[in-house]
Amino acid sequence: MESLSNKKKVVDNRPLSLWERAYLPAIIRGMSITMKHYLFTKDVTIRYPEQKREFSENFRGMHSLKRDEDGRERCTACGLCALSCPAEAITMISAERQPGEEHLYREEKYAAVYEINMLRCIFCGLCEEACPKEAIYLDGDIVPSDYLRKDFIYGKDKLVEAPLNQ
Amino acid sequence: METADIIIKFVLIVIIFTISLVVAMYSTYAERKVAAFFQDRVGPNRAGPFGIFQPLADGAKFFLKEEIIPTNSNAFLFIVGPSLAIMTACIGSAVIPWGQTLTIGTHKIPLQVADINVGVLYIFGVVSLGVYGIMIGGWASNNKYSLLGAIRAASQNISYEIAMGLSIIALLMTTGTLSLKEIAEQQHGWHWNIVYQPLGFLIFIICAFAETNRAPFDLPECETELVGGYHTEYSSMKLGFYLFSEYINMFVSSAVMATLYFGGYNFPFMHSLGLSENWVTILGVIALFIKIFAFIFFFMWVRWTIPRFRYDQLMDLGWKTLIPLAIANIVITGIVMTFIK
Numbered sequence A: 001m002e003s004l005s006n007k008k009k010v011v012d013n014r015p016l017s018l019w020e021r022a023y024l025p026a027i028i029r030g031m032s033i034t035m036k037h038y039l040f041t042k043d044v045t046i047r048y049p050e051q052k053r054e055f056s057e058n059f060r061g062m063h064s065l066k067r068d069e070d071g072r073e074r075c076t077a078c079g080l081c082a083l084s085c086p087a088e089a090i091t092m093i094s095a096e097r098q099p100g101e102e103h104l105y106r107e108e109k110y111a112a113v114y115e116i117n118m119l120r121c122i123f124c125g126l127c128e129e130a131c132p133k134e135a136i137y138l139d140g141d142i143v144p145s146d147y148l149r150k151d152f153i154y155g156k157d158k159l160v161e162a163p164l165n166q
Numbered sequence B: 001m002e003t004a005d006i007i008i009k010f011v012l013i014v015i016i017f018t019i020s021l022v023v024a025m026y027s028t029y030a031e032r033k034v035a036a037f038f039q040d041r042v043g044p045n046r047a048g049p050f051g052i053f054q055p056l057a058d059g060a061k062f063f064l065k066e067e068i069i070p071t072n073s074n075a076f077l078f079i080v081g082p083s084l085a086i087m088t089a090c091i092g093s094a095v096i097p098w099g100q101t102l103t104i105g106t107h108k109i110p111l112q113v114a115d116i117n118v119g120v121l122y123i124f125g126v127v128s129l130g131v132y133g134i135m136i137g138g139w140a141s142n143n144k145y146s147l148l149g150a151i152r153a154a155s156q157n158i159s160y161e162i163a164m165g166l167s168i169i170a171l172l173m174t175t176g177t178l179s180l181k182e183i184a185e186q187q188h189g190w191h192w193n194i195v196y197q198p199l200g201f202l203i204f205i206i207c208a209f210a211e212t213n214r215a216p217f218d219l220p221e222c223e224t225e226l227v228g229g230y231h232t233e234y235s236s237m238k239l240g241f242y243l244f245s246e247y248i249n250m251f252v253s254s255a256v257m258a259t260l261y262f263g264g265y266n267f268p269f270m271h272s273l274g275l276s277e278n279w280v281t282i283l284g285v286i287a288l289f290i291k292i293f294a295f296i297f298f299f300m301w302v303r304w305t306i307p308r309f310r311y312d313q314l315m316d317l318g319w320k321t322l323i324p325l326a327i328a329n330i331v332i333t334g335i336v337m338t339f340i341k
Helices: A024-039 A080-084 A126-130 B003-038 B054-064 B075-095 B119-140 B144-175 B180-186 B198-211 B236-261 B277-303 B311-340
Strands: A090-096 A109-117 B101-104 B107-110
Touching (some): A024 B277, B003 B054, B003 B107, B119 B144, B119 B236, B144 B311
Antiparallel strands (some): B101 B107
16 A cells, blocks of 8 residues: 555664663663753743734624614615524614614614524524625624623624714 | 750751742743743743743632532542642751851851751652652542543652662762761862762662653643643642642752762862851852752753653663663662772
8 A cells, every 4th residue: 555655664673782771871861852952942721811912804802783884874774694604693673763763873774682692503504604784894803701691692782883972 | 955956956947948939930031031941931030120020920710710629529638749749848958967067156056957877868758758749639629631640640750769869878888977067068168979979879869850750741730731740730829839839849959969078068179268167158158059049940941942751761761761861870880889998
C-alpha cells in the first residue's frame, strides 16, 4: 500500500549507549530547554477581559436587528429566520403597524416580540441568510456570560440596534 | 533553663512554624507561577496584584469545601493520616540552624530550636516517619487507588532512604559530627561540603526528590494511573494538609540540603565586611533563605521539565544505580581521607 505522505520514521531499537544511559546529560539538556522558555520566550496568553483577540472578518457573534436609513425597524416578522434556525432558538410574535407608527416600522407588519435563546443558538448564520429584509446580522460581540437561564433569552431590548440620532 | 530562655525558645518555635507555613503557602503560588513561565503562560494573576492573594483564596476554599469521610473507610485513621503527614513535615525544621547567635542585651539567642548532637539522624527519623501519614491515609481510604499509591510511597521511600543514608555517611566521614550546627560552622568561608562531596550531593538531591514525592518521582499521587494516589478520597482541608505537607517537606529538605552541602547560613566574606555580629547573623539568615529558595526553585524546575519515572525504572535507579554509587562514594571518600589527611 502506498503511504499517504512520503514521511518515514525508521524505528531505532538499538540499546542505549552509555552516554544515554547516564541520563544526566539528557536531563541537563531538557532543563536548559525549559530554562530558555522561562527566561526568553514571551508568554502567549491574551489576558481576556482587559485584552481581546481580534475577530476575523466573518466572525459571527451576537445578533442585532437592523434599522433602515430612516431609523425604522427592518424586520417584518415573516418568521423565515425562525423557520431556518436549526437550533430553534428564535421565536417571535407579529403585530400590525397602526397608523402613526410609520416612523417606527418600515413594513406594515412588525415583530412585537422577538426573542433569541442564546443558549440554544449555535451561531450558524442561517437566520442572516434567510432574512429577505436584511434585518438580522450576527455582527456583535461574544454573548456575555450570566447566572440564570432566563437571562439568556434576549428580547428586542437587547437585539435591536440603537436608534439613529438625527 | 530560666523562664526567659523558655520564652525565647517558644517564640523561636512559633516564628519558625509561621515561616515554614508561609513559605509552603507561597510555594503553591510560586509553583503555579513558575510552571506558567516554563510553559509560556502567565499563571494566576486575578487575586490581587500579580495574583499575590491566590494562596489565601485557595486556603479559604479548602476550609469551605464539604468534608467527606467515605462510609467504608476507617474514620479514625482517615483523620490521623493527614494530621500525621503535616505534623512530621513541620517538626523536621527543629534542628536546622537558621543562623548564628543573636545577642539582645545580655541574652545570647542561638537561632536554632534544638541543637542536638544527632541532628542528622533526627532529620532522617522524621523524614521516614513522614511516609506513615501517606500510608495510613491510603489504607484508611479503603480504595484500591489510594492503597496502590500508599504502597508505592512506602516502597519508594524505603528504597531511597538507603541511598540517602549512604550518601550522608560519606558526608559525615568528612565532617566528623552529626550535629547540624557544627556542620554549618565547619563550612565557614568557602569550605562548602558540595566541593568535597559532589557525588554525595547528587545522590542526596535525587533521593530528596523521591522522599518528598516530587516529580519525577511522584508515583504515589500519579494522576494518570491512580486518579489521585493516596489522597483520592480526601477533600476539604484534609486534602489541603496532604498538599501542604508536600510543600513543607520541600522547604525542610531544601533547608537541609542548604545546611549540609551549601554552607548553611555562611555567605562569602561574612567576616571581612566589618559588620557587627548581629548584622552578620541577620545577613546569614537571609543568605540561608536565598539558598533555600534557590533549591525550591530547582525542585519546581525539575518538576516542570522531567517526565515521571515508570515504577520499574524508579526501582532500578534506586537499587541498581544510586546505592552502588553511594557505596562507591563512601569507599572513595575513605581512600582519599586516608591518603590525604
